[in-house]
Amino acid sequence: MGNTSSMLTQYDIEDVENHCSQRFTQREIVSLYQRFCALDRSGKGYISGDEFMSVPEFAVNPLSQRLLGILEGLNFKEFVAVLSAFSPLATINDKLDFIFRVYDIRNNGKVSSEDMIRVLRDLSGDFLTDKQRQAVVTQALEESGYSKDYSLTPEDFLKVLSNGGLKMDVEVPID
Amino acid sequence: MKKVHYMDDEVIGSESPQGRDASLFKPSKSEINLYQRHVEDILSDSAYKPDGEKISLRNLLDISPTLSEAASAIIDDSFTRCFKSNQTEPWNWNIYLFPLWCLGVIVRYGILFPIRLVLLTLGWIIFLGLFLPVHFGIKNHEEVRKTIERGLVEFICSVFVASWTGVVRYHGPRPSRRAKQIFVANHTSMIDFIILEQMTAFAVIMQKHPGWVGLLQTTVLESLGCIWFDRTESKDRSIVAQKLKRHVECEDSNPLLIFPEGTCVNNEYTVMFKKGAFELDCTVCPIAIKYNKIFVDAFWNSKKQSFTMHLIGLMTSWAVVCDVWYLEPQTLKLGETPIEFAERVREMIANRAGIKKVPWDGYLKYYRPSIKLTEKKQQKFADALVSRLGDSVDWR
Numbered sequence: 001m002g003n004t005s006s007m008l009t010q011y012d013i014e015d016v017e018n019h020c021s022q023r024f025t026q027r028e029i030v031s032l033y034q035r036f037c038a039l040d041r042s043g044k045g046y047i048s049g050d051e052f053m054s055v056p057e058f059a060v061n062p063l064s065q066r067l068l069g070i071l072e073g074l075n076f077k078e079f080v081a082v083l084s085a086f087s088p089l090a091t092i093n094d095k096l097d098f099i100f101r102v103y104d105i106r107n108n109g110k111v112s113s114e115d116m117i118r119v120l121r122d123l124s125g126d127f128l129t130d131k132q133r134q135a136v137v138t139q140a141l142e143e144s145g146y147s148k149d150y151s152l153t154p155e156d157f158l159k160v161l162s163n164g165g166l167k168m169d170v171e172v173p174i175d
Numbered sequence: 176m177k178k179v180h181y182m183d184d185e186v187i188g189s190e191s192p193q194g195r196d197a198s199l200f201k202p203s204k205s206e207i208n209l210y211q212r213h214v215e216d217i218l219s220d221s222a223y224k225p226d227g228e229k230i231s232l233r234n235l236l237d238i239s240p241t242l243s244e245a246a247s248a249i250i251d252d253s254f255t256r257c258f259k260s261n262q263t264e265p266w267n268w269n270i271y272l273f274p275l276w277c278l279g280v281i282v283r284y285g286i287l288f289p290i291r292l293v294l295l296t297l298g299w300i301i302f303l304g305l306f307l308p309v310h311f312g313i314k315n316h317e318e319v320r321k322t323i324e325r326g327l328v329e330f331i332c333s334v335f336v337a338s339w340t341g342v343v344r345y346h347g348p349r350p351s352r353r354a355k356q357i358f359v360a361n362h363t364s365m366i367d368f369i370i371l372e373q374m375t376a377f378a379v380i381m382q383k384h385p386g387w388v389g390l391l392q393t394t395v396l397e398s399l400g401c402i403w404f405d406r407t408e409s410k411d412r413s414i415v416a417q418k419l420k421r422h423v424e425c426e427d428s429n430p431l432l433i434f435p436e437g438t439c440v441n442n443e444y445t446v447m448f449k450k451g452a453f454e455l456d457c458t459v460c461p462i463a464i465k466y467n468k469i470f471v472d473a474f475w476n477s478k479k480q481s482f483t484m485h486l487i488g489l490m491t492s493w494a495v496v497c498d499v500w501y502l503e504p505q506t507l508k509l510g511e512t513p514i515e516f517a518e519r520v521r522e523m524i525a526n527r528a529g530i531k532k533v534p535w536d537g538y539l540k541y542y543r544p545s546i547k548l549t550e551k552k553q554q555k556f557a558d559a560l561v562s563r564l565g566d567s568v569d570w571r
Contacts, residue, residue: 035250038259041478055255056539057248060548062556063238067245086246099238119238125553128560136230136560144232152236160232168239170246 008033019077023084023094028172032083036076046073062123066102086170095168096157110151113137181543230563254535257444260472279493288491291338295490298334302327310398324398325376325429332373335366339489343370347501350375350460354426356504359452360462361524362434363442364475365482366489367464370497377432378422380404380415388482400428416451423457432462435517438537441474442466445525446537448517453507460504461520463527467496478540500527 013026024032039047039055049072053059061067071082084090085098103111103119116137117130124133138148144160146152152160267276306327313320336343350358358377360367365388368379378400383389392403400422404415422428435448442465453459466473471492475485489495502523507516525532 032250038255039249052249053543054540055248055252056535056544057252057254058245060544060552061241061245061248062549062553063241063245067242071249083246083250086243086250095239099236099242102238102242103236116235120235123238123241123553124557124560125550127550127554127557132561136235140230140232140235143230146232157236161236166237166239168243168246170243170250173251 016077016080020081020084020087023087023089024080024172027174028087029080031172031174032080033076036079046075047079048072062125063102063119066105066119066122069105070101083170086168088169088171090168092162092166093158095166096154096161098168099161100154100157110153111157112151113141113148116140181545230560253444253533254446254539257440257446257533257535258476258540260441260474260476261443261468263468263472283491283493287340287493291340291490295334295338298331298338302331302334306395321398321427328376328395328399329373332369335369336373336495339366339486339492340494341370342494342496343373343499344497345374345499345501350377350430350501352430353458355423355457356460357423357431357433357452357455357457358460358462359433359435359448359520359524360464361442361445361528361530362436362439363464363466364439364473364485366473366475366495367434368432370464370499371432371462374499376429378402378429379432379434380419381434384482386481386483400431419451419455423455435521436537438540439475439477440537441472441476442528442530444531444533445521446533446535448521449536450513450517453513453516453520456507458504458506459516459520461502461524463498463500463502463524465498465528465530467498469496470494473497498528502527 008030013029016029017024017026036047037043039051041051049068052068052072053064058064058067071079074082082098085094100111103115105115105118113134117133120128120133120136128136141148141150146156267273306324309320309323309327313323335341358371360371368377368381371377372379376399379396380402381392381404383392383403383405392401402415402418402422419431422431433452435450435452436446437449438446440446471489471494473489473495475482480488505516505520505523507513511519521532
């Protein structure tokens with residue numbers, strides 16, 4: 001998959017399709033590639049943080065910095081694999097894995113109350129005090145029967161979030 | 176480390192004694208507010224949906240709406256679409272058409288381009304040969320000098336248009352010269368200016384460019400009464416605003432042409448119009464320009480190409496086809512704000528040219544959106560949480 005050419009071969013498309021476990025169709029992959037090339041203005045083969053931030057709708061999102069940590073510097077194949085969590089064909093597990101990844105910034109397989117407070121901070125900015133954030137997290141944990149110092153595992157995530165209602169499907173426009 | 180510029184860096188505290196003058200081209204507070212409202216319309220609420228009295232872990236952990244907004248923006252967003260040049264489907268893909276296409280390339284690059292280049296050079300020689308003596312020679316008869324200069328500028332613009340075989344259809348009554356009147360048009364490339372200029376010698380307000388274009392700007396075009404600004408130079412703004420006011424008040428000056436989008440857009444969309452042009456207490460005459468992409472895409476992506484390369488691209492294509500509509504002059508209605516006036520005119524132009532409107536400010540090409548927009552979302556989220564916490568939590 002040449003970094004500078006804007007052409008994908010059928011082989012490339014199938015390779016990417018397999019890598020994202022068929023969560024995107026081939027047409028969607030072609031469309032995503034056009035988008036990737038449009039964002040990667042200098043043709044380096046990956047999208048830099050700056051280039052992501054040049055999309056105004058992305059830049060105003062409170063979680064943009066966290067997502068940059070996950071998305072920047074990825075080549076096209078990895079980019080599609082990461083975004084495949086948002087495909088309507090993705091399983092609940094795919095989506096939960098993604099959400100877990102956003103929370104688990106230290107990548108240690110567990111989401112502590114500290115991690116939750118940090119995400120809450122991104123979402124609420126300076127409009128909540130540290131005390132309020134701590135109170136929110138503590139109340140939420142205790143209300144679900146966990147202690148306030150408990151660190152959530154992926155299995156806990158599955159238990160808490162699996163009964164439907166996750167709105168995490170994004171449509172890829174196909175011209 | 177590269178400094179990141181935000182949209183409202185200088186708004187706070189930049190209010191000069193004259194108020195509006197200083198913020199003529201930087202988005203002002205009211206523009207940002209309008210912009211915020213628009214942005215919120217299209218961005219759905221990162222909804223924190225309460226589902227009971229207390230805050231459950233489920234609600235807290237479910238950040239999927241916010242994540243989906245971000246993913247949606249990455250996959251497709253309306254701002255980037257404004258600056259995308261659509262790849263045309265290749266039509267030369269089979270054994271009959273390919274040789275034909277090759278022949279076409281030979282004709283365009285080998286025959287047409289040299290002829291056009293010669294034509295352009297000749298035109299420039301004639302133009303400079305007449306313009307320079309007239310400009311520096313005729314000292315006493317201002318009226319005559321100006322008339323000749325206007326005619327010459329119209330001439331050289333016609334030469335330019337001919338050099339890319341411009342097929343331009345003009346619709347509507349030609350612009351007349353009157354005081355307190357300005358013209359606004361949608362912007363796709365610098366050639367918009369040339370196409371309009373060959374009909375009427377406008378004075379234009381434009382971003383100052385480097386290189387040979389800049390040289391032209393400061394010499395020839397200055398004689399028309401053109402005004403230059405530097406997007407990056409903040410002190411420049413109030414001077415420019417004053418020049419504008421003086422220009423429109425003077426009966427003699429050439430009609431003023433402004434491109435309120437502030438940047439080149441791909442002729443499929445329009446970005447928001449800056450209100451500066453609509454606050455001058457003048458009649459606004461809208462002009463709509465639509466290019467037909469049949470032979471070439473006239474969109475100039477200034478980040479991807481220099482103007483020279485853009486011109487060469489035009490000169491090596493068969494023709495540039497476009498329509499220009501001079502629309503009915505508009506004035507500020509009773510009770511209408513300048514921003515609403517700008518939007519109304521933008522609607523007229525977009526409808527006539529058959530292009531879509533997006534609620535983004537064109538300057539987002541160069542600056543990041545204001546942090547206040549993120550803060551607004553954060554505040555909404557925080558307020559929802561606090562109202563749920565109420566007195567069920569011990570703050571101490």
